[in-house]
Amino acid sequence: MWKMRGITTGLKSITSIIFNSLYPSFCPICGDKSNSFSISPVCSKCWSEIKQYDGPSCNICALPFVSEKSKICGNCLRNKPVFKEVIAFGLYEGILKEAISQFKFYGIRRLAKPLGNLLLNFNIPDADAVIPVPMTKKGLIQRGFNQSVLIGKSIARHKRIPLLINVLYKIKETPPQVGLSASERLKNLTGAFIAKGNLNGKFLILVDDVMTTGATVTECTKALSKAGAKEVIVLVLARTGGL
Ligand SMILES: [Zn+2]
Ligand SMILES: [Zn+2]
Known part of the structure; x- marks a missing residue:
């Protein structure tokens, strides 16, 4: 086994050397040549400086807190979320934010695996399947890939459970959510998702890259529950808000 690993590592570094000499790129963080x-x-x-967030956060929605005193955030106290809990790797800032935008907005697909692997640092609860947050057909054609599907692959492989891409659909084009309040986001997304098929009694892991107010994962969970899902846990790379 160690021999195989040695060969794989060797091949990887040869690929890196060839790739970096053919397409020299500069790190968007430090400006050095990427290696x-x-x-x-x-x-x-x-x-290597991408850090997991281990500070205080809401036990339900993972909203980061300044103090250790609170356990549940005001939003979750006022309106109990439809999902069971959110597991977030880090905060949407710094290198993690840059890596996600290189992946998503600049189409650097190879970042999917190392980003997805960050989520394997957790004790991911057992579930029946992984469901990626879907894009509309139009959005998918424009971007060429769905980042949540690519991230979800790592989790499904690791947990040895199926990645279901033909269950949850986004059927309504929604305007960009940036700059909108939580209630505006929710209003925008109402009726945007539907789940097809029978999910009776299923425990599901819903995967997305970034969670802001939770409007998207809330609407997705509602659709999955309508199709019979028993419990939905949300897994995201990065969480914004709070602090
Ligand atoms: Zn760098
Ligand atoms: Zn909360």
Whole structure:
């Protein structure tokens, strides 16, 4: 086994050397030449500084807190979320934010695996399937890939459960959510998702790249519950808000 790993590592570094000499890129964080194919353009030094958030946060929606005193945030106290809980790797800032935008907005697909693997640092609860937050057909054609599907692959493989991409659909084009309040976001997304098929009694992991107010994952959970899902846990790379 160790021999195989040695060969794989060797091949990976050869690929990195060839790739980096053919397509030299500069790390968007530190400006140095990037040196690793799988995480390029982010350099390995910067990548190694991506940190898991281990500060205080809401026990339900993972909203980061300043103090350790609170356990549940005001939003969750006022309106109990439809999902069971949110597990978030880090805060949407710094290198993690840059890596997600390189992946998503600049179409650097190879970042999917190392980003998805960040989520494997957790004790992910057992579930029947992984469901990625879907995009509309139009959105998918424009971007060429759904980032949540690619991230979800790592989790499904790790948990040895299916990644279901033909269950949850986004049927309504929604305007960009940036700059909108939580209630405006929710209003925008109402009726945007439907789940097809029978999910009776299923425990599901819903995967997305970034969670802001939770409007998207709330609407997705509602659709999944309507199709019979028993429980939905949300897994995201990065969480914004709070602090
Ligand atoms: Zn760097
Ligand atoms: Zn909360």
